[in-house]
Amino acid sequence: MPNFYEYNPEQAYLLPPNVREVLGEEHLCFFVHRAVEKLNLEAFVEGYSEEGHPAYHPALLLKVWLYAYALGMTSSRRLEERIVEDLALRYLAGGAQPDYWALNDFRRRHKSAMNTVFTQVVELARSVGMGRLGHVAIDSTRIAANAAADSAETEEKLRAERVKIRKQIRRWQRRIPTKERERRWHGRRWKN
Numbered sequence: 761m762p763n764f765y766e767y768n769p770e771q772a773y774l775l776p777p778n779v780r781e782v783l784g785e786e787h788l789c790f791f792v793h794r795a796v797e798k799l800n801l802e803a804f805v806e807g808y809s810e811e812g813h814p815a816y817h818p819a820l821l822l823k824v825w826l827y828a829y830a831l832g833m834t835s836s837r838r839l840e841e842r843i844v845e846d847l848a849l850r851y852l853a854g855g856a857q858p859d860y861w862a863l864n865d866f867r868r869r870h871k872s873a874m875n876t877v878f879t880q881v882v883e884l885a886r887s888v889g890m891g892r893l894g895h896v897a898i899d900s901t902r903i904a905a906n907a908a909a910d911s912a913e914t915e916e917k918l919r920a921e922r923v924k925i926r927k928q929i930r931r932w933q934r935r936i937p938t939k940e941r942e943r944r945w946h947g948r949r950w951k952n
């Protein structure tokens with residue numbers, strides 16, 4: 761009889777695994793979590809009131825959108841699905857499962873504030889050596905570098921780089937559909 765590792769997808773855990781152990785401490789979701797926790801979210805919080813149905817916390821929605829943007833995901837419907845399926849997004853959502861309507865409404869209400877925060881997070885990622893958000897793979901590639909003292913960036917260069925990043929983000933955001941089509945149930949069929 762062949763010798764295999766034990767395999768049972770239905771096996772329950774006595775103690776569930778820690779997300780940090782599963783994904784690794786250097787995973788992008790933990791960077792996004794730490795970055796948003798350091799931000800002042802007053803611009804996001806001020807638009808909500810104490811009355812009505814409880815809303816999802818702006819930090820939760822901001823984290824999942826920033827992580828989604830870092831992965832190149834812009835659809836609120838796709839993000840809703842991935843929050844259920846993806847361990848990193850489930851971690852950032854704190855186990856909550858916001859629907860596409862709440863996700864899209866948050867993005868629409870806080871478009872300029874999200875642009876500012878996304879720019880700050882990209883700058884923070886560059887400052888810690890991540891280069892850009894997303895996955896980068898280098899396969900035995902030689903990369904030329906200039907480490908001379910006169911290659912240090914001046915304040916003007918940094919400002920120009922920030923303007924360039926903001927323009928790229930705005931251009932990317934303009935490609936996102938402003939209002940995702942909503943499907944509604946009409947009797948026996950779905951209608952857009």
